[in-house]
Amino acid sequence: MNARTVLAVTSVVLAVVGCSTAPSKPVVSSVEREETAAKASAMLKTSFKANGQAGLDRLDQDETQRACSALDGNAPSKEVAEKIEKLNLATLKYPAEDKLLGDWKNGEKIAQEGRGKQFSDDPAGPVGANCYACHQLAPQELSYGTIGPSLYQFAKLRGYGIETQRYAYGKIYNPDAYAACSNMPRFGHNGILTEQQMKDVTALLMDPASPVNK
């Protein structure tokens, strides 16, 4: 479930009952908006410099990033969401023979690891998923963030079957396939994690022995 969707629905409900407190903004035409977005992209290109593994090509947006940047943090319309989800669903790649579960203990390490892909990180060093930055997972870890939903008892609540495994793996691989403009990185699609790492994190969510499901 996408938190933004919940917020959007909430604000629609509030507007309907006449309690909306959103500040009024000057009306800007879509042409003006696109011109300003183009200026922003051009300005970014001259305002950053390549450093280590972080090259200027990281400022080149793909279609999903461009579409999601135009939303001002709001949930996409139904049409836009369907388009983005279709685009990203087509990128999903699953491990051979539906063997989706790796080692949950490694998954826990990957979920804790915050390093990777920053210009300050050793390019040969570890790359983590930093799941705990945004999600609750194993209850023993108290230092978890709330940008994403709690994943405690992920499989205990949803079932341990292959369909849930595929959902968990797919969500890690490319969350925008399920929830357009998710805050969550597309770990597989953008090459952040290896297939083995994604299997390990899937096991952290799906293995009955994982502390997540206790």
Add this chain to the structure above:
Amino acid sequence: MKSGRIAHDTAVPGVKIILRATLFTVVLGAAAIAPALLAQTSAVDEIAKYRAALQDGNPAELWEARGEGIWQQKRGPKQATLEQCDIGLGPGVVKGAYARLPRYFADADRVMDLESRLLWCMATIQGFSDADSRKQLFGNGNDRKSDMEALVAYVTSESRGTPMNVGIAHPKEAEMYRVGERIFYFRGGPHDFGCVTCHGDDAKRIRLQELPNLTTKEGAQKAYTTWPAYRVSQGELRSFQWRLYDCFRQQRFPELIFGSDASIALTTFLARNANGAPFDAPAIKR
């Protein structure tokens, strides 16, 4: 004693170091969910107490004093002081100037924030080369302190209590505000992160670090008026340029150029959104 308001920040890797230490005893024995939730609540309380305890003394005063000295010192090839530097309210006027930045400067034909304006004055008044004025923009947390951060501490401290009042009357200011807004929502890089990823909703946390919602007036006011800040975890006073530089680093973007147009556009957007709130920095943060 000047009081620095304790505010929140987003540096992810540092969070764990402090929180780990704070939480260590709490984590032990917290195996079941109900005690774990209770323990977490008490951990958040403990961090709030830690923040409150910091208010008793703010080492930012050391940077402010050093910055005032640098401001008045004859420096550079031209052996001039910065006392003729116009940061918006006329040459040498420091009081209240930061609360109106960024703004358009006709002599440079550019919208500038404090840091880019200081670089301008160091070049035009003191004769520093661009390379020389950029040698130590950030302190290294140890022996190499930054003159820029000291100057920023001094100038900003002279706006303490002044309500934020950033205008967009000049077309270039208005454009920087609009472009800055787009940059705030710009998602990119391998992680699809943008400012909005962490700062677009109320009451969110990274790990245990609370995040300001910069899309609301209240959130922007609380956050913007408490930068620059002395960072306890780094032993340095950090400028707003540093804040943006380090956010983009964690966004997995390339390196933000100090004083670049994108940094000034984003600062214009955030500073103007904080209008009306009394400026209250240099602050102290964990």
